[in-house]
Amino acid sequence: MLRSRLSSLIIAALLALAVAGFVFAFSNVRRPPEEKTSAIVQVMPPPGDLDLRQVSVGVTLAAGYTGDLYVDGNQVPEDELHRVPAIYQITLQPRPGGQFDLGPGRHCASVIYWPLASPADTRPSPPWCFTLH
Known part of the structure; x- marks a missing residue:
């Protein structure tokens, strides 16, 4: 017993x-919470994504913000940006022969943004990375 x-x-x-x-x-x-900056509403493509080489790379900012897009550490020239001011969106559509004809592999993008009312108040976003095939 x-x-x-x-x-x-x-x-x-x-x-x-x-x-x-x-x-x-x-x-x-x-997972630890993803660091989101309040002015960054959406990044394209999403971090860690696997996409086609023709994908749009860009960002949607909060109302009242604008910025400059950087890909692989290089600023995208204004003539290769597509800005949609009504929705505060900045995108790059890679095209053959352009400065940003992104090849296969890992790429990182970021944005330096600022309030429209205060252009001197620039802030960098954390980079987001994605892979193209």
């Missing part, structure tokens, strides 16, 4: 330890 009671206590303790281990292990699986 004592032996079966001791076995039951050991099994119960091991089960409790296993449950506690699972709870601890799976409670820390969450």
